[in-house]
Amino acid sequence: xxxxxxxxxxxxxxxxxxxxxxxxxxxxxxxxxxxxxxxxxxxxxxxxxxxxxxxxxxxxxxxxxxxxxxxxxxxxxxxxxxxxxxxxxxxxxxxxxxxxxxxxxxxxxxxxxxxxxxxxxxxxxxxxxxxxxxxxxxxxxxxxxxxxxxxxxxxxxxxxxxxxxxxxxxxxxxxxxxxxxxxxxxxxxxxxxxxxxxxxxxxxxxxxxxxxxxxxxxxxxxxxxxxxxxxxxxxxxxxxxxxxxxxxxxxxxxxxxxxxxxxxxxxxxxxxxxxxxxxxxxxxxxxxxxxxxxxxxxxxxxxxxxxxxxxxxxxxxxxx
Amino acid sequence: xxxxxxxxxxxxxxxxxxxxxxxxxxxxxxxxxxxxxxxxxxxxxxxxxxxxxxxxxxxxxxxxxxxxxxxxxxxxxxxxxxxxxxxxxxxxxxxxxxxxxxxxxxxxxxxxxxxxxxxxxxxxxxxxxxxxxxxxxxxxxxxxxxxxxxxxxxxxxxxxxxxxxxxxxxxxxxxxxxxxxxxxxxxxxxxxxxxxxxxxxxxxxxxxxxxxxxxxxxxxxxxxxxxxxxxxxxxxxxxxxxxxxxx
Numbered sequence: 114x115x116x117x118x119x120x121x122x123x124x125x126x127x128x129x130x131x132x133x134x135x136x137x138x139x140x141x142x143x144x145x146x147x148x149x150x151x152x153x154x155x156x157x158x159x160x161x162x163x164x165x166x167x168x169x170x171x172x173x174x175x176x177x178x179x180x181x182x183x184x185x186x187x188x189x190x191x192x193x194x195x196x197x198x199x200x201x202x203x204x205x206x207x208x209x210x211x212x213x214x215x216x217x218x219x220x221x222x223x224x225x226x227x228x229x230x231x232x233x234x235x236x237x238x239x240x241x242x243x244x245x246x247x248x249x250x251x252x253x254x255x256x257x258x259x260x261x262x263x264x265x266x267x268x269x270x271x272x273x274x275x276x277x278x279x280x281x282x283x284x285x286x287x288x289x290x291x292x293x294x295x296x297x298x299x300x301x302x303x304x305x306x307x308x309x310x311x312x313x314x315x316x317x318x319x320x321x322x323x324x325x326x327x328x329x330x331x332x333x334x335x336x337x338x339x340x341x342x343x344x345x346x347x348x349x350x351x352x353x354x355x356x357x358x359x360x361x362x363x364x365x366x367x368x369x370x371x372x373x374x375x376x377x378x379x380x381x382x383x384x385x386x387x388x389x390x391x392x393x394x395x396x397x398x399x400x401x402x403x404x405x406x407x408x409x410x411x412x413x414x415x416x417x418x419x420x421x422x423x424x425x426x427x428x429x430x431x432x433x
Numbered sequence: 434x435x436x437x438x439x440x441x442x443x444x445x446x447x448x449x450x451x452x453x454x455x456x457x458x459x460x461x462x463x464x465x466x467x468x469x470x471x472x473x474x475x476x477x478x479x480x481x482x483x484x485x486x487x488x489x490x491x492x493x494x495x496x497x498x499x500x501x502x503x504x505x506x507x508x509x510x511x512x513x514x515x516x517x518x519x520x521x522x523x524x525x526x527x528x529x530x531x532x533x534x535x536x537x538x539x540x541x542x543x544x545x546x547x548x549x550x551x552x553x554x555x556x557x558x559x560x561x562x563x564x565x566x567x568x569x570x571x572x573x574x575x576x577x578x579x580x581x582x583x584x585x586x587x588x589x590x591x592x593x594x595x596x597x598x599x600x601x602x603x604x605x606x607x608x609x610x611x612x613x614x615x616x617x618x619x620x621x622x623x624x625x626x627x628x629x630x631x632x633x634x635x636x637x638x639x640x641x642x643x644x645x646x647x648x649x650x651x652x653x654x655x656x657x658x659x660x661x662x663x664x665x666x667x668x669x670x671x672x673x674x675x676x677x678x679x680x
Contacts, residue, residue: 213573216561225643228557259643293570294600301594370679413663425666
């Protein structure tokens with residue numbers, strides 16, 4: 114038996130979400146009296162692979178096959194590794210790729226699937242997980258009734274837990290065939306903090322008034338090392354790109370700290386931010402619904418409040 | 434080119450959700466039903482492509498009892514040509530995908546579009562499962578779809594960027610916002626013609642399920658919001674640092 118972890122990498126580096134996944138996998142494996150095994154594919158240095166040992170993973174399976182752009186092939190490859198290692202649980206990051214291939218793996222393994230679970234399962238034997246439903250309006254306990262569970266983890270819901278062990282890399286053969294899906298072109302913004310994994314998110318709404326007023330918001334994001342985001346009207350107006358839209362039909366985020374700047378707090382927006390640990394709202398309307406979910410609030414005009422807030426954070430950061 | 438759009442029937446997104454007395458199920462009394470928002474965007478893009486002469490036929494398919502036919506009629510009113518209802522229970526993602534697959538195997542679709550998740554159970558599962566059951570390629574988080582002759586141009590979102598990809602057909606595309614921006618609202622004429630468009634019912638044997646929800650609860654209520662004077666942003670920084678410990 115084993116717990117198999119799909120350790121996705123980008124630009125040949127693991128990110129925090131993967132280390133968090135390994136932390137959870139290690140604890141699960143302990144509870145199941147088995148071992149956590151990581152699996153990854155494509156070009157990546159041995160030292161980077163072995164860094165998974167910091168969080169308790171002793172065995173790292175690596176195939177140099179570049180199968181990750183084809184969902185079908187990637188699902189086949191991960192499923193084969195799961196069968197080979199008699200995996201009881203397959204853990205995946207809730208990234209674009211993770212959530213795309215997890216359902217395919219679940220079908221191949223005749224497994225139960227839970228996407229985007231919050232934190233450690235409520236029970237491991239039998240497997241019961243905590244999830245959101247109705248876009249955050251409800252929390253549910255879901256029973257995974259199959260013999261095998263395929264699970265993706267919502268970032269920032271379990272945390273990093275170090276358990277340093279020596280990790281050994283095992284090379285797997287590359288027996289991938291021709292892919293059905295090919296990437297023709299790729300544009301990636303380098304050095305940007307990813308919204309879905311960010312610890313701090315700074316988000317603007319219609320109260321920012323126009324596309325030209327975003328500079329102080331971006332400055333705040335810079336000072337705090339945060340990702341930028343926006344509400345639906347803002348992306349619909351074209352003030353900000355669609356990939357920044359947080360809410361029911363956009364992205365669901367789960368940061369430690371969420372700034373809602375000039376966001377009134379429509380129910381669809383709240384659906385996307387309910388997983389945030391701490392919410393700060395700045396709005397000129399003291400009756401705005403955002404204050405019912407916020408932990409800290411300022412009533413005021415953003416054009417005067419935001420520069421002062423930036424100044425205060427800058428002072429705080431330079432004092433650290 | 435024929436497009437098939439999978440439709441989930443969900444409570445209106447502004448619905449205040451209630452549970453049954455023992456918190457084991459959702460109380461759907463008085464709920465208004467709509468096309469799942471992402472499925473609606475998928476349908477909208479299919480209609481745009483048909484209007485541009487790139488698509489021959491749009492079929493919508495859904496799983497459920499006769500009550501979901503009102504939602505399928507809305508899809509026909511918006512511009513779909515034909516609707517199929519698989520007369521079965523969408524008990525979980527796997528059962529839903531299995532039932533959809535039964536109907537789709539009998540059709541001749543080049544592209545199968547599914548929304549990236551449904552706004553009720555947020556499972557994010559049916560599209561990928563369907564592709565695997567049908568043994569087709571899938572492309573997920575699709576934010577743009579263009580058709581030129583027999584080839585499709587797909588853009589998908591990835592972390593921090595996007596990719597242009599091509600895939601062999603038939604394929605399942607799991608789509609998100611960006612594929613279309615505003616959903617197509619049915620016109621009066623659309624609503625009239627929808628009455629005469631074909632809505633077929635397909636029977637299917639009960640499918641396996643692999644998950645079940647045992648309890649529902651509301652997210653914990655936040656304690657009241659601590660208000661800070663706009664003239665004193667230093668206090669906010671201090672609270673975030675010393676009390677909330679997040680900066």
